[in-house]
Amino acid sequence: MTTLVTGATGFVGSAVARVLAARGHALRLMTRPTSDRSNLAGLDAEIVIGDLTDPASLARAVSGCRYVVHVAADYRIWVPDPQEMLRANVDGSVAILRAAQQAGVERAVYCSSVAALGQIGDGTPADETTPAREADFVGVYKRSKFLAENAVRALARDEGVPVVIVNPAAPVGPRDIKPTPTGKMILDAASGRMPAYIETGLNLVHVDDVAEGHALALERGRVGERYILGGENLSLRDILFLISEVAGSRKPLLRLPEAVVWPVAAVMEALARTTGIPPLMTRDHLKMARKKMFYTSAKAEAELGYHARPVRQAVEDAVAWFRATGRLKTPGAGAGPHAAQPASAGGAKAQE
Numbered sequence: 001m002t003t004l005v006t007g008a009t010g011f012v013g014s015a016v017a018r019v020l021a022a023r024g025h026a027l028r029l030m031t032r033p034t035s036d037r038s039n040l041a042g043l044d045a046e047i048v049i050g051d052l053t054d055p056a057s058l059a060r061a062v063s064g065c066r067y068v069v070h071v072a073a074d075y076r077i078w079v080p081d082p083q084e085m086l087r088a089n090v091d092g093s094v095a096i097l098r099a100a101q102q103a104g105v106e107r108a109v110y111c112s113s114v115a116a117l118g119q120i121g122d123g124t125p126a127d128e129t130t131p132a133r134e135a136d137f138v139g140v141y142k143r144s145k146f147l148a149e150n151a152v153r154a155l156a157r158d159e160g161v162p163v164v165i166v167n168p169a170a171p172v173g174p175r176d177i178k179p180t181p182t183g184k185m186i187l188d189a190a191s192g193r194m195p196a197y198i199e200t201g202l203n204l205v206h207v208d209d210v211a212e213g214h215a216l217a218l219e220r221g222r223v224g225e226r227y228i229l230g231g232e233n234l235s236l237r238d239i240l241f242l243i244s245e246v247a248g249s250r251k252p253l254l255r256l257p258e259a260v261v262w263p264v265a266a267v268m269e270a271l272a273r274t275t276g277i278p279p280l281m282t283r284d285h286l287k288m289a290r291k292k293m294f295y296t297s298a299k300a301e302a303e304l305g306y307h308a309r310p311v312r313q314a315v316e317d318a319v320a321w322f323r324a325t326g327r328l329k330t331p332g333a334g335a336g337p338h339a340a341q342p343a344s345a346g347g348a349k350a351q352e
Contacts, residue, residue: 004065006030006050006096007072011176011183012111012168014039015211016071021045023215030061030072039175052092058099068100068108069214073148075141077181078272078282082140089144094151101161108163109217110152114203114228114295116145117167121291123201125233128167128226128299139284149226156224164221166213169230169295172314173207174321186318189240190247190328196254197236198261201292204239205231206314209307216304231308233294242312247319247328 003020007013008029017040021027027045031037040047050057052072062068074088093110100108118132137143155161176183182204188194213229221227234242237255244251261281268279300306322328 001066002026002028002046002064003067003069004028004030004048004061004100005069005071006052006061007070007111008043008045009035009037009039010071011039011178011180012171012207012210013071014043014175015171015173015207016069016111016214017043017045019208019211019215020069020218025067028061028065030057036177039177052088052096055095055099058096059103062096062100062103062105065100065103066106067218068096068105069111069218070096070108071111071214073111074144075180076278077139077141077284078269078278079140080273080276085140085144086147089141090148090151093148094155097152097155097161097163098159101155101159106162107218107223108161109214109221110149110163110165111214112149112152112165112167112226113145114167114169114230114293115142116149117228117295119291119293123233123292123294125203125294125296127296128228139282153224153226162223164217164223165226166210166217166221166300167226167228167295168210168213169203169205169228170293171205171207171210172311172318174317175207176318176321179322179327183318183322185239186243186315187322187328189243189252190249190319190322192244192249194240194252195250196256197240197252198258199255200236201233201294202236202239203230203233203293203295204311204314205229205308206311206317209309209314213300213304213306216300216306220304222303225303227300227304227306228295228297229300229306229308230295230297231314232311233292234311235292242315243319246312246315 003025005017008017009031029045030050048061050061074085079085118130120126137146156163170182210229265281272279
């Protein structure tokens with residue numbers, strides 16, 4: 001049974017590929033020509049070259065496959081050209097799932113994100129039924145995931161595409177090579193480079209649990225349904241303190257009000273538009289931080305048998321991997337005023 005995984009060179013995709021390999025799937029991995037393939041080390045898999053914006057390459061990639069797990073996406077909080085992200089995340093997702101149906105694929109899993117779901121924001125966990133409108137979504141990434149998921153659900157409902165949707169929370173763990181916004185937060189906190197923070201809340205989950213959830217959705221999920229794959233809901237302060245404790249670095253001491261950081265974010269965005277270098281913080285970060293991004297995985301637990309390990313283990317595994325690959329130095333190394341940035345809500349899920 002050949003299974004195509006898109007985005008397998010990335011953080012979540014590589015974990016998904018490893019879980020499927022362990023279950024006996026013959027893997028075909030779609031990658032772009034320029035992708036870093038270091039996360040594929042040790043995987044016995046067929047590599048195909050493809051791009052979400054190239055329909056012909058998608059048809060070749062899905063040909064002869066029994067299953068498709070679509071993880072690839074453009075994940076950036078700030079982009080100079082929003083239409084580029086919309087083409088990849090919305091149009092690309094529709095294109096590959098239609099190609100899968102035309103190729104006779106038996107079942108597909110689409111990796112969405114909790115970023116596509118409604119939020120309650122006051123600390124009450126949201127679920128798959130929490131209402132959401134396009135106007136509620138801050139930033140082009142969240143909007144793209146909302147629109148993409150709506151399009152995928154329509155494919156299942158109106159065109160009979162056999163797709164199951166999963167909505168990972170903020171994954172952490174090994175092989176975060178970019179790193180993702182959440183991984184960058186772990187690196188900065190573990191290095192003692194985060195003396196201040198903006199208060200918010202996130203749901204953190206081990207990337208390997210997210211990967212297991214993809215496999216369970218492929219095996220047991222109901223077509224057209226969506227399943228949150230989350231872990232623990234924690235305040236950002238508690239997350240940063242946990243990272244500091246695991247890494248042996250200094251804890252952040254100062255909670256900054258949004259009004260103090262807002263002009264700094266505006267200046268960073270202006271510089272990014274001039275230089276093309278992504279800003280460390282944006283006003284969208286601050287807008288997202290206004291609501292606690294808490295979720296429940298009760299549906300996935302009940303229907304799929306999904307289970308997430310304690311978030312401390314996820315943080316420990318992330319810190320250990322960053323250290324083992326030389327991305328994180330000894331505790332406290334690199335701490336200095338030139339590197340200090342307040343933490344904010346960097347995003348909900350990580351994928352490439």
